[in-house]
Amino acid sequence: MNPILGHSDTIGPEVVRRIAGGDVAAFEQLYDAFSGVLYSLGVRMLERKEDVEELLVEVFGKIWKEAERYDPRRGSPLAWAIAMTRQSAIERIRKINRRLHVKKVERDEATGERAFTVKEPDKNAPLKQDPLKGLPEDVREIIDLAYFGGLLQSQIAERLALPLTTVKSRMHRAMMQLRQNLRDFTI
Amino acid sequence: MSPEQSEEYAALYALGGLEGAEKRAFEQELSKNAVTAAMVAEFEKASSLLLTTLPKLTPPPSLKSRVLQGVQDKPVVVAEPTKKFELSPTWIAWGVAAAVAIFCIVQMASKTHLTNANTRLAEESKSLQVRIAGLQAERERMETRMNTLESERKSIDSRMASMEPPKDPLKSIQSFRLAPQGPVQPDTEVIATWDSERQEGVLNLARLPIPPPDRSYQLWIITPDSPQPVDAGLIVSETARLEFKAPFPLKLTALAISLEPKGGSPAPTTVVYVGKL
Numbered sequence: 001m002n003p004i005l006g007h008s009d010t011i012g013p014e015v016v017r018r019i020a021g022g023d024v025a026a027f028e029q030l031y032d033a034f035s036g037v038l039y040s041l042g043v044r045m046l047e048r049k050e051d052v053e054e055l056l057v058e059v060f061g062k063i064w065k066e067a068e069r070y071d072p073r074r075g076s077p078l079a080w081a082i083a084m085t086r087q088s089a090i091e092r093i094r095k096i097n098r099r100l101h102v103k104k105v106e107r108d109e110a111t112g113e114r115a116f117t118v119k120e121p122d123k124n125a126p127l128k129q130d131p132l133k134g135l136p137e138d139v140r141e142i143i144d145l146a147y148f149g150g151l152l153q154s155q156i157a158e159r160l161a162l163p164l165t166t167v168k169s170r171m172h173r174a175m176m177q178l179r180q181n182l183r184d185f186t187i
Numbered sequence: 188m189s190p191e192q193s194e195e196y197a198a199l200y201a202l203g204g205l206e207g208a209e210k211r212a213f214e215q216e217l218s219k220n221a222v223t224a225a226m227v228a229e230f231e232k233a234s235s236l237l238l239t240t241l242p243k244l245t246p247p248p249s250l251k252s253r254v255l256q257g258v259q260d261k262p263v264v265v266a267e268p269t270k271k272f273e274l275s276p277t278w279i280a281w282g283v284a285a286a287v288a289i290f291c292i293v294q295m296a297s298k299t300h301l302t303n304a305n306t307r308l309a310e311e312s313k314s315l316q317v318r319i320a321g322l323q324a325e326r327e328r329m330e331t332r333m334n335t336l337e338s339e340r341k342s343i344d345s346r347m348a349s350m351e352p353p354k355d356p357l358k359s360i361q362s363f364r365l366a367p368q369g370p371v372q373p374d375t376e377v378i379a380t381w382d383s384e385r386q387e388g389v390l391n392l393a394r395l396p397i398p399p400p401d402r403s404y405q406l407w408i409i410t411p412d413s414p415q416p417v418d419a420g421l422i423v424s425e426t427a428r429l430e431f432k433a434p435f436p437l438k439l440t441a442l443a444i445s446l447e448p449k450g451g452s453p454a455p456t457t458v459v460y461v462g463k464l
Binding site for chain 1: 195198199201202203204205206221224225227228229230231232233234235236237238239240241242243244245246247250251253254255257258
């Protein structure tokens, strides 16, 4: 079982339908299943615990209020909640103009090497599978900036001093790889 | 948009990388293309794999209370990011003006909504009334039809009750033999059949002696409805079968054959055969 997603995938569309009908018990069930993974995502994107808590209050509030708008054809409830959390986190990041999850990209004038580092997973996390296996580090950087940093492709191009087309192609390549690896993981 | 383009844009969109005109164009495509929407969903699911790179964290228990409190007590208010904000008189004035404007807009929207709802309800009510009237008319028609059928049933019952049972056509028919009155040929046989319903009969004669040339056989009906025997006709000698009718409605009690002068008599003189019914 995936160490972070855990039992989150046990929440099916019927739970969301119950929530849409005002079932607080169903909502609590969803909270218990999703709060860990969404909290981890929030911390990765916003870092400050206070901001993350506000983010989750907002996201779960949206889930409660907008449950009837959930369309199972567009993905699982977990994918829906993750997309909602990312979107809200990105809006917060853009609003307060912060990028706390990645260190500022700087070039070492002396070595010419990039000082940018992607935040590494917690060493205590028992993760054994790499969803981006087979991808070079520069592609991973782009994915990390886009997914967790909420940067647009033009912002990534500017930050990494790369042509926009290069950013696009690398993002596309990474997503194709992720999709290929999806079959090996349990979401 | 080609399939390859759709796939590329779906991947970038799921990652949150699209922007500007490209994003708007793709969202337009997304809204009308289920295949593209499914592609985005797949990429979003795939991108969730990135969460596996994160350390597993547990939110503080107080967060659940906050979330549930907001859900149970009031609509959840989306909180702004942590930011200090000082209220100035100008902001207060703008705030009040905005609140008044929002109030007016809400009132107008509410009124419009209520008006539309009223109109819709009135139309529905009118439609239902027409429907009810139609059903009521139908019910009345059905009741009338049922009453008619009930009357017809009663009429048929009445007619059936008043109808006589079928008659036995043979019930009114009786046969009897006429016996000779004096010495006659031993093998002579005279049998009569009488239908009291139809007031007619048949006389079967076998080997009746030929009368003298100046004489004739004559048939008579004996009935209480007449003081004298009623003439039923002459019997010619060659006749083996004689059909006869009562000249008027009567109750036949007997038949008689007499030997009369040629041409017959108004009353029997010499009776040669008699048979009682």
